[in-house]
Amino acid sequence: MAPRSCIKCQSSKAMLKRPKTQEQVCRGCFFTLFEEEVHETIVQTKLFKPGERVAIAASGGKDSTVLAHIMTTLNARYGYGLDLFLLSIDEGIAGYRDDSLETVKRNELQYGIPLKVVSYKDLYGWTMDEIVAQIGTKNNCTFCGVFRRQALDRGAVLAGANKIATGHNADDVAETVLLNILRGDVPRLGRCANIITGEDSSLPRVKPFKYAYEKEIVLYAYYKKLDYFSTECVYAPFAARGFAREFIKDLEAARPMAIIDVIRSAEDFTFTSASEDKLPQPRTCERCGYISSQPVCKACVLLEGLNRGLPRLGVSRTRGRRGEKAGLHPDVERVATAQAVSAVKWTASGAGGSKEAQGNSNHDTVEVAAQLGSSSSVAHVPAVVVSSTGQSEGDGVCASAGGASAAGLPEEARADLGPGLAGCSAAGAADNDTVLG
Secondary structure, three states: OOOOEOOOOOOOEOOEEOOOOOOEEOHHHHHHHHHHHHHHHHHHOOOOOOOOEEEEEOOOOHHHHHHHHHHHHHHHHHOOOOEEEEEEEEOOOOOOHHHHHHHHHHHHHHHOOOEEEEEHHHHHOOOHHHHHHHHOOOOHHHHHHHHHHHHHHHHHHHOOOOEEEOOOOHHHHHHHHHHHHHHOOHHHHOOOOOOEEOOOOOOOEEOOOOOOOHHHHHHHHHHHOOOOOOOOOOOHHHOOHHHHHHHHHHHHHHOOOHHHHHHHHHHOOOOOHHHHHOOOOOEEOOOOOOEEOOOOOHHHHHHHHHHOOOOOOOOOOOOOHHHOOOOOOOOOOOOOOOOOOOEEEEEEEEOOEEEEEEEEOOOOOEEEEEEEOOEEEEEEEOOOOOOOOOOOOOOOEOOOOOOOOOOOOOHHHHHHHOOOOOOOOOEOOOOOOOOOO
């Protein structure tokens, strides 16, 4: 039987079948189709404006690496006029993030755009390895997702970005829709399929890969021979998102367009005015000034639990003394200044001592002095800048290259998908192991 010709150019041999459309195309046509579809998404949804400074959330994995490649390519080809740079978060996961950051540093040279790295240790005084040692592997993704999302915003603000572009793909969006349905999370369900979150704020997030299939991203990276990190996060197997991922993959196997159908359905969701009235309204955290749907943002709640030696304070449903809600310490004093948001001070009395801190958004760090009896210790934690995305946003995704089903991919590319379907994807979670705002 003679080899099939590419359905597009009719002149070259078909090298692959597109997972998204089942079209048999040659390698060159696949590259063109993939790039043009992303360009069409960017143009039709008006993701960017000329002159904007855009932070590309870079983990070193397949999604963010392909995103960096595509954005630099399209920016040059179509004259978007964007000032691009890579923004990476160092969560402090030995044997994983330190290695992936080396890939991002190579990407910086390969694509000719600058790199900014922000670490959990500098921002919060904790690494993920230290947090896991305290909390275990059951709720560690909750901490990582919350801290990562806020860290991306902080890094972007410090670097003067106008937008953050993340590598969330169609599979990620469909999985998040499913998770929010299962959780009955109406606020996030109403916005998780949006291609732009925080559109009216000073730092929106955009998803150029919203309609791009994960398998096609892997194929693009494989055939383009892009330099990316393919090792799964050591904590990813404990993430609940893996179950939703498996279900979405089963749907895709039965009908490839199922992923897009899930996204389109979420886009068409409508909510009654009564349900919208019950949605939490955006506000700023009373402690750090970061946007939140609660008086105290999730990051501050989690961080307080860690610093007080009660790591489950922000993730359990138990209540503390005096019956207050878990994580919301009763002795909180907020001193408002003329600059309100730019300076925040709080005093929280703990077991045997007190903690005092003051922040200013004009500086990178604030000092937190904890007095326990006659001793004291000082940690450096960056001041939080009021941002467009935050606790009111949806789940985040931890950075990983694993997760896609290997069905239909070249044998050599299958290893790049990780050992299973429980991996997370590229860029930033709420109570969670999960994704997207």
